[in-house]
Amino acid sequence: MTFSVTKQRSLWWTISAAVILGGLVAMAISWTRPDIGAPLRPGLDFVGGTRLQLELDCSVPGNCDGPIDIAEVREVLVGQNLGNSSVQLLDKDPIARDRQIVSVRTQSLDVDERTRLEAALEDAIGQFDPQATQIDTVGPTLGRQIFTSGLTALLVAFAAITVYLTIRFQFDYAVFAFVALFHDVFVTMGIFSILGLTLGVEADTLFLVALLTIIGFSVNDTVVIYDRIREILKRMPEAPINRIVDDAVNQTLARSINTTVTTLLPLVCIFLFGGETLKYFALALIVGFITGSYSSIFVASTLLAWWRERHPSKATPVAKDKPQPVSGEE
Numbered sequence: 001m002t003f004s005v006t007k008q009r010s011l012w013w014t015i016s017a018a019v020i021l022g023g024l025v026a027m028a029i030s031w032t033r034p035d036i037g038a039p040l041r042p043g044l045d046f047v048g049g050t051r052l053q054l055e056l057d058c059s060v061p062g063n064c065d066g067p068i069d070i071a072e073v074r075e076v077l078v079g080q081n082l083g084n085s086s087v088q089l090l091d092k093d094p095i096a097r098d099r100q101i102v103s104v105r106t107q108s109l110d111v112d113e114r115t116r117l118e119a120a121l122e123d124a125i126g127q128f129d130p131q132a133t134q135i136d137t138v139g140p141t142l143g144r145q146i147f148t149s150g151l152t153a154l155l156v157a158f159a160a161i162t163v164y165l166t167i168r169f170q171f172d173y174a175v176f177a178f179v180a181l182f183h184d185v186f187v188t189m190g191i192f193s194i195l196g197l198t199l200g201v202e203a204d205t206l207f208l209v210a211l212l213t214i215i216g217f218s219v220n221d222t223v224v225i226y227d228r229i230r231e232i233l234k235r236m237p238e239a240p241i242n243r244i245v246d247d248a249v250n251q252t253l254a255r256s257i258n259t260t261v262t263t264l265l266p267l268v269c270i271f272l273f274g275g276e277t278l279k280y281f282a283l284a285l286i287v288g289f290i291t292g293s294y295s296s297i298f299v300a301s302t303l304l305a306w307w308r309e310r311h312p313s314k315a316t317p318v319a320k321d322k323p324q325p326v327s328g329e330e
Contacts, residue, residue, distance in 0.1 A: 005249045005298060006242040006305045012298035016183055023190010030193050035086055040189060041196030043204030046147045048138045050109040053090070054121065055132035056100040063126045068100050076120045080113075082106045088200040101132075108137060150208035154185075157212055161219050169226055172307055177222045180292075180300035184218045185211055187291045188284060206281040214288030221259070221296035225252050229304070245305040249297055260293040 005012070027039035036042075044051045058064035070087055077085045085106035102125075109117065114135060122128055158181065165174035188211065195201035228248035236244065264286060271282040 003250055003253065004242075004246050006245055006302055009298075009302035009306065012302060016187075016295070016299060020183070020186050020190060023186060023193055026190060026193040026197055030197060033197075036196065040193050040203040040207075041201065043202035043207070044105060044136055044138050045204045049105060049107050050114065051103065051105045051134075051136045052114065052118065053101065053103045053132075053134040054118065054128045056126050057129040058100070059129075060127050064100050068102050068125050070102075072124045073102055073104070073121065076117075076124050077104070077106070080117050080120060082117070086200070100126075146205055150205060154208065154211060154215075157215055161215065165219070165223070165226075168223075169230065173226050173304065176300050176303040176307070177219060177226070179303060180222055180295040181215050181218055183295045183299055184214055184288055184291045188214060188288045191287050192280075192284065201280055206278075207284055210281055210284035210288060213285060214292055217263070217289055218292030218295060221256055221293055222300045224255065225249060225296055225301050226304070228252050229301070241305050241308045245301050249301055253297065256293055256297060260289055263289055 030036045030039055030041065056064050056068070068089055070089060073087050074083075077083055077087070085104055088103045088105075090101040090103055102121075104117075104121075106117075118128065118133075158178070161181065162174050162178050165177050192201060192203055192207065196203070225248055228251055229244060232239070232244045232247055267282045267286050267289070270278050271286065274282060
């Protein structure tokens, strides 16, 4: 039994459009939020400033009897003239469930200002464990440079992939592979925008690295399917394009699924056990790899079939590759 991807292409496109639209709405809301001011909640790497991650010392009797009150933390920040700071209560450790951690991202603070802020927070919510305290500071100029460099890398990668696909295949192949790449990037960004609004998840430099990895994975999967479409076109140039695309997808489906699943297994382990630094980097790759496989199978291939169905002259571009009979042969 073969699977026809082209018959339900309207369904696949509707699912993609709905997910992308939801992400765009979340990005628009994030942009209007004064505490975010961007499509995604920017990490310290991009905006600059100081981030303090403080953990209550639960070895002190009564120090961890109740959860940290975020309202009290904000009152302290207002008293320190840091009312526009971002406050986040981190997830409790799945093993040591008595951990109480607060993360504060604010403007750049010198040593004295950080000391005063930490002392005021201790007075309000309890004693902190000095060994678990984390402090990061990034200047705003460096943050802008990191963002510009990351965005440039993304644009160069998109351009290089488009040129490669145009040379290896044809321009319409490249266009729809490019659409699939944008699809994967927008879905990943949209989901992280939603997570930024609901859970305070930030996009940092590792998120840009994840996007670059995602487009490389996605285009690889798309190239495999397009290569099979081209091979079938050479053998059966008169066959309906929908049948050719369905055959190509069915012949590569097991390979695509196996590759994606084996890639996701270590990423899921990193997400669950890899620590706070790599947690959302792994999540971005998980979302992107699943989306990349989906777009290669259900978006890039069906768009090509739809286009060539309406431009049948483009469905037989391989006549120049057919061997010409030698004089005297039949």
